[in-house]
Amino acid sequence: MSPLLEIKDLRTAFPGERGRRDREPVHVVDGVCFELDRGQVLALVGESGSGKSMTALSLLRLVPKPGRVVAGEVLFDGRNLLELSVGEMRRIRGKRIAMIFQEPMTALNPVLRVGDQVIEAIRLHESVSRADARARARSLFAEVGIPDPEERLDAYPHQLSGGLKQRVMIAMALSTRPEILFADEPTTALDVTIQAQILGLLRQLQRERGTAILLITHDLGIVNALADRIAVMYAGRLVELASREDLFSNPLHPYTRGLLASIPALATPGQRLHEIPGVVPPAGRWPKGCRFAPRCNERFEPCDAIDPAETARPNGRRVCCHAVSEGRR
Amino acid sequence: MTIEPYVFSNLTVVLLLGGVLLAAGFVRRNRLWGEAAVSLWRRRRLALCVLAVYGGIALLDSIAWKGGVPEGVEGVLPNAPYSIVDRIFLDSTEASYSAPFAALEFYGARPLRHPGAHPLGTDIIGRDVLYMALKGARVALLIGGLTSLIAIPLALLFGVGAGYFGGRFDDFVFFLISTLASMPGLLLLIALIMAMGRGTLSVCVALGVTSWVGFCRLARAETLKLRELDYVRAARVLGVSESGIIFRHILPNLAHLIVITFVLMFSSLVLSEAVLSWLGIGVDGSWGQMIDGARNELSREPVVWWNIAAAGTALFTLILAVNSVGDAIRDVLDPRTQGDAP
Numbered sequence: 135m136s137p138l139l140e141i142k143d144l145r146t147a148f149p150g151e152r153g154r155r156d157r158e159p160v161h162v163v164d165g166v167c168f169e170l171d172r173g174q175v176l177a178l179v180g181e182s183g184s185g186k187s188m189t190a191l192s193l194l195r196l197v198p199k200p201g202r203v204v205a206g207e208v209l210f211d212g213r214n215l216l217e218l219s220v221g222e223m224r225r226i227r228g229k230r231i232a233m234i235f236q237e238p239m240t241a242l243n244p245v246l247r248v249g250d251q252v253i254e255a256i257r258l259h260e261s262v263s264r265a266d267a268r269a270r271a272r273s274l275f276a277e278v279g280i281p282d283p284e285e286r287l288d289a290y291p292h293q294l295s296g297g298l299k300q301r302v303m304i305a306m307a308l309s310t311r312p313e314i315l316f317a318d319e320p321t322t323a324l325d326v327t328i329q330a331q332i333l334g335l336l337r338q339l340q341r342e343r344g345t346a347i348l349l350i351t352h353d354l355g356i357v358n359a360l361a362d363r364i365a366v367m368y369a370g371r372l373v374e375l376a377s378r379e380d381l382f383s384n385p386l387h388p389y390t391r392g393l394l395a396s397i398p399a400l401a402t403p404g405q406r407l408h409e410i411p412g413v414v415p416p417a418g419r420w421p422k423g424c425r426f427a428p429r430c431n432e433r434f435e436p437c438d439a440i441d442p443a444e445t446a447r448p449n450g451r452r453v454c455c456h457a458v459s460e461g462r463r
Numbered sequence: 464m465t466i467e468p469y470v471f472s473n474l475t476v477v478l479l480l481g482g483v484l485l486a487a488g489f490v491r492r493n494r495l496w497g498e499a500a501v502s503l504w505r506r507r508r509l510a511l512c513v514l515a516v517y518g519g520i521a522l523l524d525s526i527a528w529k530g531g532v533p534e535g536v537e538g539v540l541p542n543a544p545y546s547i548v549d550r551i552f553l554d555s556t557e558a559s560y561s562a563p564f565a566a567l568e569f570y571g572a573r574p575l576r577h578p579g580a581h582p583l584g585t586d587i588i589g590r591d592v593l594y595m596a597l598k599g600a601r602v603a604l605l606i607g608g609l610t611s612l613i614a615i616p617l618a619l620l621f622g623v624g625a626g627y628f629g630g631r632f633d634d635f636v637f638f639l640i641s642t643l644a645s646m647p648g649l650l651l652l653i654a655l656i657m658a659m660g661r662g663t664l665s666v667c668v669a670l671g672v673t674s675w676v677g678f679c680r681l682a683r684a685e686t687l688k689l690r691e692l693d694y695v696r697a698a699r700v701l702g703v704s705e706s707g708i709i710f711r712h713i714l715p716n717l718a719h720l721i722v723i724t725f726v727l728m729f730s731s732l733v734l735s736e737a738v739l740s741w742l743g744i745g746v747d748g749s750w751g752q753m754i755d756g757a758r759n760e761l762s763r764e765p766v767v768w769w770n771i772a773a774a775g776t777a778l779f780t781l782i783l784a785v786n787s788v789g790d791a792i793r794d795v796l797d798p799r800t801q802g803d804a805p
Contacts, residue, residue: 226702306697
């Protein structure tokens with residue numbers, strides 16, 4: 135069976151800085167490939183600026199101007215989203231692919247009742263009466279664990295707590311029974327206890343409804359709790375793609391290993407936390423060879439000169455690293 | 464065929480009342496605005512009552528019907544509808560001087576502050592000061608309201624369009640704004656009025672064209688901010704169309720700004736008209752013209768002060784009430800001055 139969502143060689147570029155002589159476009163997403171099966175949870179992890187969110191926005195064709203997707207294919211259910219008309223794309227957005235955002239505080243319109251916002255989301259894609267849509271919104275509110283759903287429908291966003299707002303966002307995203315849910319750092323802005331609740335909710339919904347989730351995060355704890363497969367991004371590239379078990383038990387790419395070693399919960403108490411030296415280079419100032427080479431503690435001759443190609447490993451695993459392709463590990 | 468002025472006037476009244484009723488219905492239904500309205504009433508009872516009185520006078524002066532113009536009486540404004548206020552003041556002229564409000568008496572013919580006949584006296588050509596002061600209310604509200612109705616939609620069209628779509632349109636709007644802002648406002652106003660000819664409408668259009676720039680800037684900046692907010696992005700991800708986003712998400716979030724701007728603009732426009740009247744290109748029958756006409760009388764002996772005092776007080780009270788209400792509206796509506804309940 136072909137995957138639900140298949141991304142091939144996705145490239146998203148922004149025009150180069152004004153005033154620079156060459157004005158070469160900067161590729162913030164550079165040749166990303168991955169698949170997402172029905173009901174699967176794929177986590178996209180990486181530092182800030184690695185292109186995670188931009189990848190998700192590229193898939194929805196919502197890259198902020200002046201950026202644009204310059205190459206690649208996004209096959210959703212066999213159709214290339216990048217070639218659809220604006221109207222067709224609009225019917226897919228929200229209806230078949232939904233998204234929840236990082237900031238529940240600002241993700242709801244402050245002047246509209248939350249119930250009306252959910253009802254509008256439903257009625258945007260399905261021709262149902264207002265009363266029916268309201269009934270459905272109520273049952274959705276109950277499903278995502280909002281107490282007193284009937285009353286909460288008439289609440290304004292400022293009357294709800296952050297956790298409740300995030301639940302409303304999830305209810306809104308799920309209102310049209312999407313096949314894929316993009317979750318862009320869904321718990322970053324929440325308290326730890328609420329984080330756990332929301333994660334539990336996402337997992338439960340994913341099991342019950344079979345919704346595929348593309349989880350974008352830099353929190354490996356969340357990844358471990360939710361993801362089936364993990365894609366690690368660095369500087370616009372996908373450096374390692376593996377199942378959760380493989381990645382956590384045997385990380386191959388030095389960057390992945392660095393990330394895992396930096397998790398505070400895994401560190402020995404009293405010892406200094408591991409850190410990856412240096413910072414992600416800004417987009418457009420990427421080194422010539424492997425983009426991670428300057429920060430890598432295992433680099434050798436080809437790393438600085440040649441961009442590593444993808445090495446396939448069993449279990450659908452892929453790694454971009456000279457050390458791996460030359461059999462050093 | 465010419466349409467009588469009173470038809471327009473009555474039509475305006477009907478439209479305005481309809482608009483007010485619609486707005487009131489909306490405020491009643493919507494909890495956020497309903498609470499704001501109640502809180503506004505609590506804060507500024509007196510000012511709102513004053514505004515209601517002005518509104519009532521303007522209303523009485525706007526409802527008009529045909530005929531009934533007394534013989535030999537030329538009304539204060541040659542082209543204005545013959546309204547209820549006119550009827551009260553002008554009808555009784557011929558009958559007797561015992562009528563409490565007789566108008567169009569000659570200045571020299573009777574004592575200036577003849578009690579009863581002219582509670583506030585008359586001006587140099589015998590027009591009743593109270594009558595003229597009351598007539599001014601309609602003109603002032605017309606200038607403030609009509610001009611805002613021209614300027615605010617214009618500012619929203621350009622401001623929201625520029626902020627939301629950006630690109631070439633933004634460049635164009637900014638070019639327009641900078642061009643208008645670089646011209647001396649008063650000169651532009653005078654030039655426009657000269658070009659269009661004098662009259663209420665042309666003064667309103669000229670004031671509207673010169674006063675939308677500030678709010679346009681504000682609307683553009685605010686739209687730029689709103690456009691990037693998560694709920695607008697979320698709406699886009701949900702597949703809402705561009706117009707849906709503008710009307711459901713951008714404009715409602717600009718609503719408090721629109722109301723605040725409307726009120727503050729209103730008072731400054733009424734004052735601008737007074738300045739124009741002083742320059743001799745104002746609207747007939749406005750307080751500005753009363754003040755302008757009375758200015759020379761101040762040097763008489765004995766000093767004729769009641770004329771300018773009446774117009775000044777009427778103008779001052781209206782502006783004070785509007786500004787005070789505007790201030791309160793800003794407190795009530797502006798999210799930055801509100802404590803956000805968690």
